[in-house]
Amino acid sequence: MAPKSKSTKQKQPAKSTTGPIQQPAPNWPPMNPVLPADSLSLETVLPNQIVTISNLWTSTLCAKYVSFLRSLPLATTPGIPKKGDAVRVNDRFQIEDPIFAERLWSETGLKDLIAATEDPKLWGGEVLGLNANIRIYRYSKGQFFDQHYDDSNNVLFPSATSDNAVPAKTTWTLLLYLTSPVTGCKGGETVFYPDPPSRREAPPPPVVTNLEVGLALLHRHGRDCMLHEGKEVTEGEKWVIRSDLCVKR
Numbered sequence: 001m002a003p004k005s006k007s008t009k010q011k012q013p014a015k016s017t018t019g020p021i022q023q024p025a026p027n028w029p030p031m032n033p034v035l036p037a038d039s040l041s042l043e044t045v046l047p048n049q050i051v052t053i054s055n056l057w058t059s060t061l062c063a064k065y066v067s068f069l070r071s072l073p074l075a076t077t078p079g080i081p082k083k084g085d086a087v088r089v090n091d092r093f094q095i096e097d098p099i100f101a102e103r104l105w106s107e108t109g110l111k112d113l114i115a116a117t118e119d120p121k122l123w124g125g126e127v128l129g130l131n132a133n134i135r136i137y138r139y140s141k142g143q144f145f146d147q148h149y150d151d152s153n154n155v156l157f158p159s160a161t162s163d164n165a166v167p168a169k170t171t172w173t174l175l176l177y178l179t180s181p182v183t184g185c186k187g188g189e190t191v192f193y194p195d196p197p198s199r200r201e202a203p204p205p206p207v208v209t210n211l212e213v214g215l216a217l218l219h220r221h222g223r224d225c226m227l228h229e230g231k232e233v234t235e236g237e238k239w240v241i242r243s244d245l246c247v248k249r
């Protein structure tokens, strides 16, 4: 689990006191075709920590997005991270876009699957939807995201700029993979390192999530986040859309 101090964290960039700098939202392609929610399922990879949904996005939709996302002004990570931040070597585009977050939540099976979870306490509170802070990552050959913990962040839902926003916090990270070995991407697996059950016991083996086109992975973050990393890409490109699950604060 994330130690209380001295951890290598991936923080949400601080917003300025005068409010976030608004850039126009991209003209995102329509979010179709997608499969109906009743043909999707939430699979537990590690109880209370990692769940996945295969084919949350169809391969057609993923391919459409990868070609669109290429047109965005992605910025390469500065080589040296700020003190305490994880080394992330990739190209990234970030935007505060509550409308896209709402579409990703409602126009796919995600909202229905989460609402139907047997143990609603799993999500850490009353689920509201996805964080408007949308991050797009492209990892090319040689790029990776070093071991780190993801922070929980306090946010306003649906967003700081809307009139009826409610206080919320993020509890789980969402990673949506758009590429895999099928599209020519090798490496890039997300690997989690569970803590040993006690100090005297050996740590359980790492949990490796192989890339799968359209697979959504959710993992618990904040105080109970597991150490994890995005392995180096050794061939092709890995594309990921990142957001977080938000619950009422």
Ligand SMILES: O=C(O)CCC(=O)C(=O)O
Binding pocket: 010, 137, 145, 150, 173, 175, 188, 189, 190, 228, 229, 230, 231, 240, 242
């Ligand atoms: O790209 C990955 O596999 C991991 C990304 C990640 O850990 C993050 O966005 O915090």
Ligand SMILES: [Fe+2]
Binding pocket: 010, 148, 149, 150, 173, 228
């Ligand atoms: Fe992370």
